[in-house]
Amino acid sequence: MSANEHLVYSTVLAALGLWLMLPPSGHRLRAVGMVVAASGFGWLMARMPGMGDWASDAAFWTLAAATIAAAVAAVVSHNPVYCALWFALSLLGTAGVFAVQGAQFLAAATIVVYAGAIVVTFLFVLMLAQPDGTAFYDRVGWGRVTSLLACACPAVIVGVLAMLLAGELPAHEAAAPTAESLAAGVAHGEHVARLGGTLFTQHLVAVELAGTLLLVALVGAVAITAHERQRGSRSDRSGAAMGKGATR
Amino acid sequence: MNEAALLDNSLILGAILFGIGMVGMIARRNMIVMFLCAEMMLQGVSVSLVAWGRYHNDFGGQMLVIFILTVAACEAGLALALFVVLFQRSGSLDITYWQELREDNQPAYVDRDVPEAEDAAKVTWPHLAPAGIEPPKNPEKELHRSRV
Structure with a gap:
């Protein structure tokens, strides 16, 4: 089998497994889908280029497998609270991948900002809006045909990208940075100091703009909810006035 | 693993994550999910x-x-505020409740066969004797109800 055939079959297998796991499948179909998807993603990962020294690569493979498995579970879970928790696990895996690549600050920031703040806010809103857990629309989804199409499109995208990359590997090896140049650049011993230096010199205007954006988003979020609360309390008051009129 | 292999593996991992997210975005109906x-x-x-x-x-x-992180935080704050307001108006996180914003000539999406909940078999409902006059039926409302 040629390399491209491996990629085609593995992405098709992964997409089929995802499709079987998506709603409206029952427990049994989801178990079958889990096996199919695991074999598909495992096959795809085994075809990743540069399979060499297992021991030194173990960190990357473990993190990648955890990230992908948690992402799949987040997409197919019927209960949205589990979706958010699996998404948090997938974020931890992503942070680990950042750390493997030497982006220490981003690894910490992803955990703090995403898993610590954003996912917790999601959970707050979920608990407010849907305290019962699973609703019918989480169980049925859009139906079989739509979810099959939804799995097919990303499978084609991922498969084509992986095929293109497989041909690019020799060119990437030729232009890859050496350990010495990395130690003087991105993977410097004082990584965070270098990162902060770049951020606050070359990208200072962007930092100011990002701060303004955060403030605008804060004011906007308060305005959206406060407007709604005013509307609600006004209707309450008119309701109370009507009730008073009726009793009088 | 050497640098080129690390690059390619990470790119494939990123593509897979992007693809799985895309599947969920298209195939799920819960706004928060x-x-x-x-x-x-x-x-x-x-x-x-x-x-x-x-x-x-x-x-x-x-x-x-870093800037993606910032924008994602803004986005999450605004979107969740919006979801709270939408939930207060419709009583549900289902995105299909907002399909009445569609064009006039588009048909409504209707759930044809809603399966029972997993533990529905355990619930026993009391049997009620029919009484009174049956109200006239509006077939369109039975198929598609936009508000609870």
């Missing part, structure tokens, strides 16, 4: 950006990811 999946797509892009930044030995990729 759809939004989570959009965040997952952002994560896939971030993994690719960090990998390219390391390959080119440049901090640009990590800078972009």
Whole structure:
């Protein structure tokens, strides 16, 4: 089998497994889908280029497998609270991948900002809006045909990208940075100091703009909810006035 | 693993994350889960950006990811405020409740066969004797009800 055939079959297998796991499948179909998807993603990962020294690569493979498995579970879970928790696990895996690549600050920031703040806010809103857990629309989804199409499109995208990359590997090896140049650049011993230096010199205007954006988003979020609360309390008051009129 | 292999593996990992997020965005109906999946797509892009930044030995990729984090935080705050308001109006997180915003000539999406809940078999409902006059039926309302 040629390399491209491996990629085609593995992405098709992964997409089929995802499709079987998506709603409206029952427990049994989801178990079958889990096996199919695991074999598909495992096959795809085994075809990743540069399979060499297992021991030194173990960190990357473990993190990648955890990230992908948690992402799949987040997409197919019927209960949205589990979706958010699996998404948090997938974020931890992503942070680990950042750390493997030497982006220490981003690894910490992803955990703090995403898993610590954003996912917790999601959970707050979920608990407010849907305290019962699973609703019918989480169980049925859009139906079989739509979810099959939804799995097919990303499978084609991922498969084509992986095929293109497989041909690019020799060119990437030729232009890859050496350990010495990395130690003087991105993977410097004082990584965070270098990162902060770049951020606050070359990208200072962007930092100011990002701060303004955060403030605008804060004011906007308060305005959206406060407007709604005013509307609600006004209707309450008119309701109370009507009730008073009726009793009088 | 050497640098080129690390780059390619990370790019494939990013593509897979992006693809899974895309599946969820299209195939799920819960607004919050759809939004989570959009965040997952952002994560896939971030993994690719960090990998390219390391390959080119440049901090640009990590800078972009820092700004992605900022924008994602703004986005999450605004979207969740919006979801709270939408939930107060419709009583549900289902995105199909907002299909009345569609064009006039588009047909409504209707759930044809809603399966019973997993534990529905355990519930026994009391049997009620029919009484009174049956009200006239509006067939369109029985198929599609936009509000609870």
